[in-house]
Amino acid sequence: MKTVIQRIVRRPLTIVGILLVAFHLTMALAAPLLAPYDPFILIGAPLEPPDATYWLGTDALGRDFLSRLLMGGRISIVAALAAGLIASLVGGLIGLAAAYYRGLFDDIVSRLVEMNLAIPAILFVTLFVTGFGQTLPVLILVISVIKMMGVIRTSRAQGIVLMEMGYVKAARLRGETAASVILRELLPNIADLLAVEFAMRTSSALLLVSALSFLGLGISPPTPDWGLMIHDGLQSIRSEPWLILAPALCVSTLVVGINFAVEGISDALGLEAARGAA
Amino acid sequence: MIGAILRRTGLSLLTLVLLAIYIFLATEVLPGDALDVSLSADEISQMPPAQLAKMKHELGLDRPAYERLGEFLLGAARLDFGRTVMTKARVVDIVAYPLRNSLLLAGTVIVIAFPLSLMLGVAAACRYRRPVDTLVSVGAIIGYSVPEFVTGTVLVMLFAVAWPLFPATITASTSDPALVLLAAAPLAVATIVIGSIAYLTRILRVGMVEALSTDFVERLRLTGIPEWRIVLLHALPAAVIPSLTAMALYAAAMVSGLVVVELVFAYPGLGQELVRAVTRREVHVVQVIALFSASVVVVLNLAADLMILALDPRTRRR
Numbered sequence: 001m002k003t004v005i006q007r008i009v010r011r012p013l014t015i016v017g018i019l020l021v022a023f024h025l026t027m028a029l030a031a032p033l034l035a036p037y038d039p040f041i042l043i044g045a046p047l048e049p050p051d052a053t054y055w056l057g058t059d060a061l062g063r064d065f066l067s068r069l070l071m072g073g074r075i076s077i078v079a080a081l082a083a084g085l086i087a088s089l090v091g092g093l094i095g096l097a098a099a100y101y102r103g104l105f106d107d108i109v110s111r112l113v114e115m116n117l118a119i120p121a122i123l124f125v126t127l128f129v130t131g132f133g134q135t136l137p138v139l140i141l142v143i144s145v146i147k148m149m150g151v152i153r154t155s156r157a158q159g160i161v162l163m164e165m166g167y168v169k170a171a172r173l174r175g176e177t178a179a180s181v182i183l184r185e186l187l188p189n190i191a192d193l194l195a196v197e198f199a200m201r202t203s204s205a206l207l208l209v210s211a212l213s214f215l216g217l218g219i220s221p222p223t224p225d226w227g228l229m230i231h232d233g234l235q236s237i238r239s240e241p242w243l244i245l246a247p248a249l250c251v252s253t254l255v256v257g258i259n260f261a262v263e264g265i266s267d268a269l270g271l272e273a274a275r276g277a278a
Numbered sequence: 279m280i281g282a283i284l285r286r287t288g289l290s291l292l293t294l295v296l297l298a299i300y301i302f303l304a305t306e307v308l309p310g311d312a313l314d315v316s317l318s319a320d321e322i323s324q325m326p327p328a329q330l331a332k333m334k335h336e337l338g339l340d341r342p343a344y345e346r347l348g349e350f351l352l353g354a355a356r357l358d359f360g361r362t363v364m365t366k367a368r369v370v371d372i373v374a375y376p377l378r379n380s381l382l383l384a385g386t387v388i389v390i391a392f393p394l395s396l397m398l399g400v401a402a403a404c405r406y407r408r409p410v411d412t413l414v415s416v417g418a419i420i421g422y423s424v425p426e427f428v429t430g431t432v433l434v435m436l437f438a439v440a441w442p443l444f445p446a447t448i449t450a451s452t453s454d455p456a457l458v459l460l461a462a463a464p465l466a467v468a469t470i471v472i473g474s475i476a477y478l479t480r481i482l483r484v485g486m487v488e489a490l491s492t493d494f495v496e497r498l499r500l501t502g503i504p505e506w507r508i509v510l511l512h513a514l515p516a517a518v519i520p521s522l523t524a525m526a527l528y529a530a531a532m533v534s535g536l537v538v539v540e541l542v543f544a545y546p547g548l549g550q551e552l553v554r555a556v557t558r559r560e561v562h563v564v565q566v567i568a569l570f571s572a573s574v575v576v577v578l579n580l581a582a583d584l585m586i587l588a589l590d591p592r593t594r595r596r
Binding site for chain 2: 013111114115117118119120121122123124126127128130203207210211214215217227230234237238241244245248251252255256258259260263
């Protein structure tokens with residue numbers, strides 16, 4: 001463990017990544033305390049330029065832009081974290097179960113995974129969001145199902161390797177139940193893999209959530225959200241470019257930060273995160 | 279060898295059929311049909327139930343799902359997807375031009391992105407853990423971390439607003455000749471190219487790093503073969519072959535990117551058509567687009583596997 005931390009600390013990029021993520025998480029948590037105004041309330045004339053009272057000016061409706069920017073990551077981050085968590089936990093367990101049972105169950109799971117990987121994510125979400133409503137639970141559920149497929153593949157592959165290990169064979173010979181082998185022998189051994197998967201899936205979930213908001217299929221107004229804010233900013237792209245650049249910078253630095261951190265940490269753990277980040 | 283090819287092709291065909299059923303079911307479970315969306319709630323509540331039922335019957339919306347599934351599968355096999363429920367237009371006609379336009383966009387992106395990624399990936403691997411490699415790797419992470427809609431918007435701000443070289447949105451119409459469309463879409467192409475290069479470079483770099491650290495490359499070095507020959511003639515093929523599967527998988531991610539970019543730039547492709555069809559519940563059109571984009575991914579996966587079979591003798595045993 002000590003060497004892992006040493007290896008993480010040695011790479012400046014990983015530190016940058018961790019700091020970026022920490023910064024955004026702190027901001028998201030502290031946003032209600034930091035925001036100078038209520039992000040939902042009209043406080044001035046529309047599209048006022050930045051000044052001493054409104055540091056980033058006002059948006060097209062006359063709401064304080066800084067307050068909206070501070071609050072704009074919260075829902076996306078929560079949605080992405082929830083989707084990433086569900087995807088890596090449930091996906092990890094399904095993958096291990098497929099590796100444990102093999103046979104018909106494995107065939108069905110593998111076929112379903114292959115099929116879902118063939119359907120472009122955005123198409124999947126568009127279908128379900130228009131069908132079941134544009135609510136947060138629907139978004140989280142659909143995105144976690146999409147992101148789960150890659151996790152199932154990785155954990156199944158790793159599980160198949162582990163099934164050949166002496167201690168797993170011993171546990172099965174001792175007559176331990178399937179649940180016990182999967183949860184107590186296999187799962188702890190792919191914990192680091194799942195942790196990296198969790199971070200990777202969260203970052204790509206974040207990309208998907210903000211793209212959907214931008215397209216008007218994700219988080220709906222008047223909730224402040226970076227993707228939505230960039231979309232709204234297009235109206236005044238010539239006169240108030242900061243209304244686009246500020247949220248664009250926020251969402252980009254957050255995802256870049258996660259991926260810098262993932263790269264460094266998976267490298268330090270000796271995992272190959274480089275392949276199959278789809 | 280022939281057995282392996284047949285088995286692999288059969289598996290892809292099976293996946294395609296299952297995908298068709300899956301897409302049908304997915305569009306089937308969606309609440310609301312074409313009639314519910316095209317008529318307002320008021321109109322439906324005022325209409326006598328008998329008349330509503332008659333309309334549903336005429337449109338074929340009241341038939342059991344398995345009957346329509348059978349029809350869908352038979353139609354799909356003949357590339358006949360029927361007509362839209364409300365406007366009675368042939369689905370194939372609706373989808374034809376957007377399909378061509380999207381393929382045009384994707385094709386252009388691949389033609390530009392693939393050679394550039396090869397160069398960057400090889401260059402980074404040859405300078406493993408040195409400044410060039412760090413630069414390429416960091417650039418690649420940033421390239422695929424920044425959302426497409428952000429890249430696209432920033433490109434518009436730079437090259438359409440601040441320095442008006444290109445149009446911000448595409449004014450060409452759906453049925454314009456291919457070259458007219460492409461000439462109008464340089465920023466859209468650039469946006470997807472950036473993301474694609476980032477992704478492909480990453481895959482190729484890992485492959486090359488692995489290939490360059492193998493024993494056979496070390497042996498070639500000891501025999502005094504010039505390094506450029508080792509890299510281009512021996513290591514590169516060994517790196518590209520295992521990367522093919524990951525590249526085929528990238529196709530699915532690229533379709534998602536295409537949809538977003540088409541909407542950002544108002545490019546008249548399948549992405550725009552998809553969102554339009556979904557909001558109007560033109561189920562047939564949605565099914566065709568879904569089936570088509572999924573087929574592309576399945577076919578590319580098959581192509582990748584077959585190429586690996588053809589190029590890598592080790593995979594033929596078994």
